[in-house]
Amino acid sequence: MTVVVEPRLHVELEEPLTRFTAKYPYTPEAAALSRWLVDAALASWGMFDLIDPAVLVASELVTNAIQTGCQLKIGFQVERLGESTVRITVSDGSCSMPVFVDAGLPAGPDHVPSRGRGLVIVNSLARRWGVDLYACGKDVWAELRLRPQSRAR
Template sequence: MTTIAESPAQALAHTDLTGTVTAAFAYEVKSAGLARELVKDTLLRWGLGDLVENAVLVASELMTNAIQTGCRRSITLTLEQIGESAVRISVEDGSRYPPVFIKPGLPTNPDRLPAGGRGLVIVDGLCKRWGLDLRPQGKCVFAEIHGPRRPRR
């Protein structure tokens, strides 16, 4: 089931026990917190509590990147269950500029470090796979989180 909502609360209210939920967000700092809440509540509803901690952090990083583009069109978060214990988080925004991935390591000159860009290092460390899809009106950054396999009954 896919739900397209104007708010995270509305999206959660229409979420099925499994499937896909999609919610639109404003270009505001508080949207990252709303996205975290939506991801947490949805995963708990789906019985995927073991993914909550990593998924909430990944959603927050992807949303923060989208908010910082400043393009002011729309930000859409989609959470979909892609396996028994796996989810894909996608954040689409109206900017075609790709997010910046700063490789981990000690800087040679700390005064020249960019202010951001470390969020994708976190995403890369927590996800089985992540990437970027350019769209005609922006981009979609996605990340897949896999939990432990569940024992068969």
């Protein structure tokens, strides 16, 4: 079933609702739409403690995809893998690997790189993350897990 939330956002819903899928244009609005979709999905699953970190991870992954400059649609998916784990996947048409700038950045605004820090954030929030390369693009994904005591409210 496809739900059109607004003209630019077509959400694929499957029963039971364990996966939300969308396609976005390569515009800055894609990050905002992904944050909205993650918030709605996790709230519907009762995974409230994951909303803030998952929204940030989604935003970083979509922002990286936007910066590739591809002209295809960005694929976005948030999927419930079990009662405590979600996976966020962003697909783009670029075969360029994402850039990970490790910790230990020099202090001061004149020395901080303008790109590459998003994956540091993803790495710190996700249980694990990775990249699946294809002939015409890639998926960058991250899995987040609830702590045992915070499964439901």
